[in-house]
Amino acid sequence: MDLPVNPPVQPMLAKAVTAVPDQPGGEPVWSYEPKWDGFRALIFRDGDEVVMSSRGGKDLARYFPELVDAAHAVLPERVVLDGEVAVARPIGGVNRLDWDSLSQRIHPAASRVARLAEETPAVFIGFDALATDSMDLTAERFEVRRSALLDAAAESGDDRIQVSRVTRDSAVATDWFTAFEGAGLDGVVGKRLDGVYVPGKREMVKVKHKRTADCVVIGYRIHKSGTGLGSMLLGLYAEGELRMVGGSSAFSDKKRIELQEMLEPMRLDPDRVAQGEVSRWRAAGSGEWIPIRPELVAEFAYDQMENQRFRHTVKFLRWRPDREPESCGYDQLDVPLTYDVFDVLVTGGQ
Template sequence: MDAVDLPVQPPVEPMLAKAVATVPAEPGTWSYEPKWDGFRAVVFRDGDEVMVQSRSGKDLGRYFPELLVSLRDELAPRCVVDGEVVVPREVDGRTRLDWESLSQRIHPAESRVRKLSEETPAHFIGFDVLAEGDRALLAEPFRARREALSDVVHPKAFCHVTRTTEDAEQGTLWLTTFEGAGLDGVIAKRLDGKYLPGKRDMVKVKHARDADCVVMGYRIHKSGEGLGSVLLGLYRDDGELQMVGGAASFTAKDRIKLLAELEPLREGDRVNDGEPSRWNSAADKRWIPVRPERVCEVAYDQMEGRGNDQRFRHAVKFVRWRPDREASSCAFDQLDVPLKYDLSDVLEGQ
């Protein structure tokens, strides 16, 4: 791809958000918007040249060829837009974001990418503008950048402008209602704030939940020392134990301690059908099953799927062992069920 010639050049570190427990509520200070659960992307368009840059600076364009076409059709000829790449799918008669379908799009085979681009086309949600025409907007307050966003993004089918409100009560309501459409929380931006690349100058409020899960197995850490992750399960209505995800990111000391606790429960040889990683096909996917006797509490934000066919959408955090819980009591019925909400209702009023 030829280099773009814009007042803000790639790569750009996206402005980030720090997590807080509640939606900030100082009147006249904040703008609130839904937190989209997709791939963060800064889009650079200079005529026919379009680059979709990931948060880490990589070019996502090869994984979303259909999105490059949409961006040429639905963005201003010369602009830099911050936003999110998402994949919506219909579930039970409602359209919602589908993280699983989105993650499948990162595939090394070009033929697979083309097939998925037709089956699960991606959308782009714009929520900030870094440049318009020959003018850089980084130093402009967000209220001005927000006005420019409507001039830069021309929604037709696959590009959208996120909803915003300056009403803290409305923002808090979105935190619960929009989850039913697969969204991830609420973002608050300072109305007079500049765009600060790489700085955590925004605020995010995400769902915080806990669940008691059965430890089904574990993986050895990539260093070969201690436990790398524990694999977790919940009991279905039919009594079957179903894997729902895993917890990792333990300290070196805890890895050794956890392995010592689980090794006596080891049951059989390694198996190779646990949580496959689409991001790293070379990762060792083998795991060691254990007798389903230990229960642990984990912190999570959302589930993906329906009923007895759910998984943790993102990585979960190991909190503590629960020796007071029987493994057989750890079922799907303990999970909080979000309100059903259609994606079109979230995009309404853009």
């Protein structure tokens, strides 16, 4: 492979901010785009050779053969693009990003890789260009790189290669922050219009979703050290049924012992818990979990829901003795579920 920019390359990163940055007076400074929740990926094409690497430089091409085929079919002969690999599936009547399906694509068996490429095909969503033909674009302004990205991918005619939408209007970006979560997106990213591409550096900004929810503590696991509580298992009510929604961990040594002493007297017979829920919890980590009487309510910080569960491990904030367990339902979660992921992509080359 002999491109102006050759692998391995670390993608440019983003630092967290609390709000979408406003444009100053006069000429716009920022370009805003949705924050995609998938696998960060760089695609390098040099004629018949295609390399697709992860943020850490690992080979992704073997897991997503359909994207390699698409790169061969529709991308320019010589190009390097930065973007996200995602899987979109119909959920609740609209297409949403599905992290569970995406994560299952990383499998060592070639036969399973081929089958999943048919059953849950991925899409590459481009949002930057590092090189085209013989030109290294990393020292160019984002405006120039964006134009090269559109030339390379926006009119590909292949659904497997897409381009992220952008805006220079901070009010529109702020609206996207709420509206696009319904498509399974993770927030908003800001790039300076005059910014160059700096591999491995946090030159962009990102605003992610942060929320709190009151949950019922339905179980716990002992810490891997054998002393104290390692994590709490959480539940929410739906149609009168208490459903597992995720876990909370990362407690101090003192807090782990305190929590174990608090929850130990509330232990239940494990046979009283649905075996399916036990299996899911075991799959999430090592060790057995211990069910307890569903009497305690606490407030937790979370970022996103997916398939009726918390997308990531949540953070314990405080106990809520004023809340009854039965009052902790899904209706408290402010998560829109009506935006189709394909409405967030570029149409007509915009």
